[in-house]
Each structure stands twice: as C-alpha cells, then as structure tokens.
Amino acid sequence: MRPPPRRFFRSKARAVSGGLKLRAGRGKVGETWWGRRWTAALESFGWQPRLERGKVYAKKGQVLAVRVAPGKVRARVQGSRGKPYEVTIALAVLAAKDWRRVAAAVSRQALLPAQLLAFEMPRDIEDAFPKAKPLFPASRQDIAASCTCPDAANPCKHIAAVHFILAQEFDRDPFLLFTLRGISRTKLLTLLRSSRSPVRRAGPKKEPAGADLSGRIEGFFALPKELPAGWGPSPARLERAPLPGARLKELGVPPFWRGELDFEETLLRYLEAARARAEALLRDC
Numbered sequence: 001m002r003p004p005p006r007r008f009f010r011s012k013a014r015a016v017s018g019g020l021k022l023r024a025g026r027g028k029v030g031e032t033w034w035g036r037r038w039t040a041a042l043e044s045f046g047w048q049p050r051l052e053r054g055k056v057y058a059k060k061g062q063v064l065a066v067r068v069a070p071g072k073v074r075a076r077v078q079g080s081r082g083k084p085y086e087v088t089i090a091l092a093v094l095a096a097k098d099w100r101r102v103a104a105a106v107s108r109q110a111l112l113p114a115q116l117l118a119f120e121m122p123r124d125i126e127d128a129f130p131k132a133k134p135l136f137p138a139s140r141q142d143i144a145a146s147c148t149c150p151d152a153a154n155p156c157k158h159i160a161a162v163h164f165i166l167a168q169e170f171d172r173d174p175f176l177l178f179t180l181r182g183i184s185r186t187k188l189l190t191l192l193r194s195s196r197s198p199v200r201r202a203g204p205k206k207e208p209a210g211a212d213l214s215g216r217i218e219g220f221f222a223l224p225k226e227l228p229a230g231w232g233p234s235p236a237r238l239e240r241a242p243l244p245g246a247r248l249k250e251l252g253v254p255p256f257w258r259g260e261l262d263f264e265e266t267l268l269r270y271l272e273a274a275r276a277r278a279e280a281l282l283r284d285c
Contacts, residue, residue, distance in 0.1 A: 012080055013057065013060065013062055013078060013079055013080055014078055014079070014080060014081075014082070015060075016061060016062060016064065016078045017061075018061075018064075019060075019061030019062055019063055019064050019078065020058075020061060020063040020064070020065075020066060020165050021058070021059060021060070021061040022055065022058035022059045022164050022165065022168060023168065029055065029164055029167050029168070030167050030168070030170075030171060031171045032120075032121065032170070032171045032174075033121070033123065034121040034170055034171075034174055034177065035167045035168065035170045035171040036167075037136055038136060038163070038166065038167045038170055038177075039051070039163070039164070039167050041136045041137050041138070042137075042155075042160075042163055045139070045140040046140075047140075047155055047160070050153060050155050050156065050157060050160050051155070051160045051163070051164075053157040053160060054155070054156075054157045054158070054159065054160020054161040054162075054163065054164060055160070055161070055164055056157075057077065057157050057158065057160070057161035058160075058161040058162075058164040058165055062077055062078045062079070062158075062161055063075060063076075063077050063161050063162055063165050064076040064077065064078055064084055066162060066165055066166070066169070068166075068169075068176050068179055068180055069179070069180075070093050070179060070180070070181075070182045070183070070184075071090060071091060071092065071093040071180065071181075071182055072088065072089070072090045072091075072180075073087075073088070073089040073090075073162065073166065073180065074086070074087070074088055075087040075088075075089075075162040075165075077147075077158040077161055077162065079149055079158060085147050085148045085149045085158050086147070086148045087145070087146070087147045087148075087158050087159050087162050088145065088146050088147075089143065089144075089145045089159065089162060089163070089166075090143070090144040090145070091137065091142060091143060091144075091180055091181065092133065092142065093181055093182025094129075094133050094181055094182050094183070095182075098129075098130060098133060099182070099183050099187075099188070099191060100191060100195075101128075101130070102128045102129055103188065103191035103192050103194075103195045104195045105127070105128035106122075106125065106128050106192060106195075107192055107195035107196050109122075109124070112124065112125065112128075113192045113196075116174075116175075116188075116189075116192070117189070119173060119174060119175075120174070121174040121177075135177065135181065145159045146159075147159050175188070
C-alpha cells in the first residue's frame with residue numbers, strides 16, 4: 001500500500017509596519033548602473049528563482065533593519081514566525097595596500113574622483129580593482145550568507161530580500177559598497193587626495209618695499225554708501241522657487257527610508273504648508 005502523498009504548505013509572512021520597502025516596480029531593480037550591477041551579479045549565479053521570492057518580501061517591507069559594516073551586512077527579516085530571522089551577508093575586505101593601489105589607479109583619471117565626490121560611481125571603477133579582489137562579487141563563492149530560518153537553501157528568500165534592499169541603498173550611496181569592501185568614505189577620499197600629484201600653491205602677493213598704504217588704511221573703516229544686496233528691507237512676500245524641491249531632489253531619499261508614502265512628495269507638502277504659514281506671518285507684521 002502506497003503511503004499518502006506528502007503535502008506542502010506555503011507559509012505566509014507576518015505583516016509588518018515600518019519595514020524597509022523596495023521602491024522598484026516591475027522589471028530590473030536599481031536606478032543606477034551599480035545598483036543593477038549588484039543584482040545582475042547575483043542573477044548570474046543561478047539564483048533567479050530565489051531572488052524573485054526575495055523581491056516579493058522586499059516590496060512588502062519584510063526587511064526590518066539593515067546594518068552595513070566592513071565585510072559584513074547584518075539584517076533582520078520578518079518571516080512567518082513570531083521572531084524575525086537574523087540574516088548575515090559577508091564579503092571579503094580588501095587589504096590596506098590594495099586600497100592604496102585602487103586609489104592610485106582612480107586618481108590617475110581626473111574625472112573619476114570628481115564623480116565619486118558627486119556620489120556617482122564611475123563606470124571605469126571596476127578596472128581599478130585587482131582581478132582576484134573585484135568590487136562586485138564574481139562568483140557565488142565570493143558571498144557567504146546565513147539566515148536563522150529553517151530553509152536549507154541558500155540564498156533563502158530572507159537573504160534575497162536583503163540583497164535587494166542593499167541594491168536600493170547602493171543607488172543612494174555608492175560608498176556603502178566601499179564600506180562593505182572594507183573602507184569608509186572618509187578614508188577613501190583621504191587616499192584619493194594623497195594619491196594625487198602635489199600642487200604648488202602660490203604664496204600671498206607681497207607689497208613692494210616702500211609702498212604707500214595710507215590710502216588703504218583710511219578707507220578700511222569707512223561705511224559703504226549703499227547696502228549690499230540682501231541687506232535691505234525684508235520682502236513682503238516670499239518668492240516661490242522656480243523649481244520647487246530642487247534641493248530636495250539633490251539630497252535624495254534618506255538612508256533606509258521606512259515611510260509608506262513617497263518621501264519627496266510627503267516632505268514637499270510640509271514645505272509648502274510652512275511657506276504658506278510664513279507668508280501669513282509676514283502679512284500680519
């Protein structure tokens with residue numbers, strides 16, 4: 001007599017609020033080439049089915065917290081059980097001598113350091129890294145991940161969800177990828193400055209011997225006849241910026257934004273209310 005067929009039940013994740021949500025819609029994840037490069041590397045390892053399940057988790061906001069440190073990512077992901085699962089993702093860090101070589105290679109091209117200062121990952125940055133220690137993982141052996149869930153597969157959907165949140169955060173701050181590889185933003189920029197050729201700075205202009213400075217001294221403390229621009233009476237009405245939220249767009253979304261609503265739209269509403277209130281106060285003065 002045959003035993004009854006085994007039945008498998010798909011567990012449903014517990015709903016959470018305030019989790020880190022993947023903002024991407026359908027298709028590829030990542031607004032920048034380096035964010036897409038991260039997920040493309042994972043897909044090349046044959047993890048596509050697991051990654052798709054993790055993407056669903058990431059979009060639902062099941063990732064509760066993520067902390068990026070040199071060589072390691074620690075995260076908490078809410079699954080079907082009461083206690084969130086602990087996820088760890090580890091990558092090898094580069095030694096100090098390797099980072100000096102990377103900084104020297106980057107500094108040889110003037111545009112690359114400028115792009116990094118603008119929080120943009122140069123497309124040629126991968127060429128500066130040694131083949132044995134690439135910036136992005138080249139094989140599944142480059143990533144050591146673990147999760148406290150009972151799923152024996154690796155990556156499980158909880159690990160995969162963290163990978164997608166990481167890609168989203170790399171979009172916002174590419175220096176997080178360098179942190180994961182073992183160097184902070186401050187240290188990397190210091191290395192880039194020290195790797196550049198020293199520039200000889202011109203000293204202060206010296207006055208010729210015996211120069212008459214009396215005219216300059218007499219007018220030093222004199223008051224200007226007209227006030228500089230911006231020192232006049234306060235405007236009766238606040239002028240609206242030609243591009244509302246331009247500075248906000250430049251600053252971008254805060255790290256690991258947890259809001260249910262779009263950050264930019266939400267804050268713009270508050271800024272508009274503050275502007276209207278300020279105008280009302282000026283009219284009452």
